[in-house]
Structure formats: structure tokens, C-alpha cells
Amino acid sequence: MSNFTRCAACRYLRRRCCGDCTLAPFFPSTNPTRFAYVHRVFGASNVARMLQQIPAEQRRQAADAIALEAYWRVQDPVYGSVGVISRLQREINAAQRELAETQAHITLYAARAQSPTTQFDPSI
């Protein structure tokens, strides 16, 4: 009895999963949602074509990136991963502002720490 199970892609597309299926290494049957999102956004043939154009050692990273982009697009159909980029840029701006304020406070505290000694110097 063969223990071979179809990959998530072939199961979704209802086709036989042969041994050299391009998508099988990246879309295992344990996570069917991952391929469902990818197929919905990019399409199976587009993904297979994109992966084939990439060197074999980088295909896993590419498949993960494609899966992430598809996930974000499904979560936010209008902006997708661009919405994530915008949100991160807003966070960076807020963090930079906060850092600048904190560093200004540090400077103020440091100045205040020195000023009481000069203020109360009896020789002046």
C-alpha cells in the first residue's frame, strides 16, 4: 500500500499528484489553506511558472513569500501587503518621534543634573 498523499495543490485542483509535481514540496497536504490563498490571488499556473524561473535553492523562500503575500491580500483585498508596508512605515515614524523625545528628555535631565551644582556655588 502506498503512503503517498497528494499535495495541497493537486488536491485542490483535483488532479493526480505525480512525483515531479512542482508545487508539492512547498504546499504539503497538511496546510490546504495556504495553497487555497495562493491559488486565489496568483493562480496555480502563475505560481508554478514563477517557481520554475527561480533557482532550486531559492524556491522555498519564494514560495513562502508568495504565500505571505497571498495571505495579506486575502486579509486586506484592497491594499494587501502594501497595507502592511504602510503600517510599518507609520510605526517607524512614531518610534522615531518617540526616540527623539526620549533623547531630548535625557539631555534635559543631564543638564538639570549639572545645573544645581553651578547654581548653588557659593563662590559666585
Next chain:
Amino acid sequence: MHIVCNAITWSRVLRLCFFSESTIKLIFHFFPLLKPLPVTALNSHALIHRPYCALLPHLAVFPSLIRKVMGGNSPCASCKLLRRRCTKDCIFAPYFPSDDPHKFAIVHKVFGASNVSKMLQELPAHQRADAVSSLVYEATARMRDPVYGCVGAISYLQNQVSQLQMQLAVAQTEILCIQMQQEPPTLASDQQMVDADHNNPFVVNDNLGAVPQMMNFGSSSSSSGNIAQDPLKREFLWA
């Protein structure tokens, strides 16, 4: 054989050239001078031997004129690429004009026209322009970096956020240390310091409660979640 006859007018010529009555009326609307003019020897020779030649300069203008008057436009970039007729209710036409074919070409290459069409149809009309812009951005990023696409930029930005949060935490710790070094002043002097700081526009929140609030900012700003640390995304990525 030359036709020199006042009875032959442009309207007869146009009918002979199989233009319909409505088209003829359009032509006369834009070229009123043609209406009363008879066909003369000057132009009849061309008419006899090549009936359409005399009209060529006008014919070249007619198709676009007729299309504009009848409300038809040139096919959008998507219909041009897909080699199909661009109908009035083409979903791509408002967002992929014919003067920028590259835009649709990239989107079609990465996402596919049918997927884009489905995505746009699921969205309300006022959000489709933004969706198209984001799709074009993603497709361009994917073409530029076939392995990581947009995710490369997102990783970079997340690293920046992490670094800034670390620097913020260090700075806040430093403030705490400085404040602890300045303690313990008496309660009266503390109150004087606070009152003085209220008049200082440079200081936003200078009281002992400000530091815990500032410390909490770091945790609230981590709502975006690092890709590697977000359990949902981790499970999604690595099955």
C-alpha cells in the same frame, strides 16, 4: 473618364462608398463645406481610379471622429493585450488606460487577468483604484525581486522597527537611571520640579508616572508583529 457634373455631389459619392446615412450626416456636420460642393475634375480622376483616395485625408480622421462622436474609445491596455473587444463595461478600462500598456502587462504576468478581474469585481467601485495601485506595486516588486517581492521590503522595515524599539528601550532605561540618581529629593522639592516643568513647553510629560507610560508604548507598538514571532503567520508559512 472624368466626371464633371454638378449633379454629382459629395453625398452621392459617399453613398457610393457605402457610407451609411447617419455616417454621411456626421461627415457633413464636421465638414459643412462638403455639403454643397459638386465633384469636380480636380478630384474626380482619383475618384474614378481609386474611389477612396480623394477621401483618404478625411477617412483617416473619420474613424476616430466617429468613435468619439458615437461614444466609443480606443481599447484599454488590458483588452489590447488580451486581443479582445473592449466593451463599455470593461472592468479594466478605467484603471488601465491604453497609454500605459506596461502597467497591465506586469499585473497580468504576476496575477493573471482573470484573477485581477475577480478581485476587482469583489470590491466596491470606490476602492478599485486603490486596489489596482497596490496590485501594480506588488507586481512591480515581484518583477524586481522574483524571490521575495514585497516581503523583502517588509522584512527590512520590520528590522528597522525592532532596532528603533531597542533604542527606545535603552533610552527609557537611561532616563529611569537618571531619575533614580536624582532621588531621593523631598516631596516638597519634587512638587516644585513638577510645577516648574509644567511651564516648560519642551517637557511633555515630566512626572514620575510618565516613564511607565513611555515604557508601555513599546509593547503597544509591537501590534504589527514580527513575521517570525507571529504564531499565526509562522504556522501559515511553515505548515
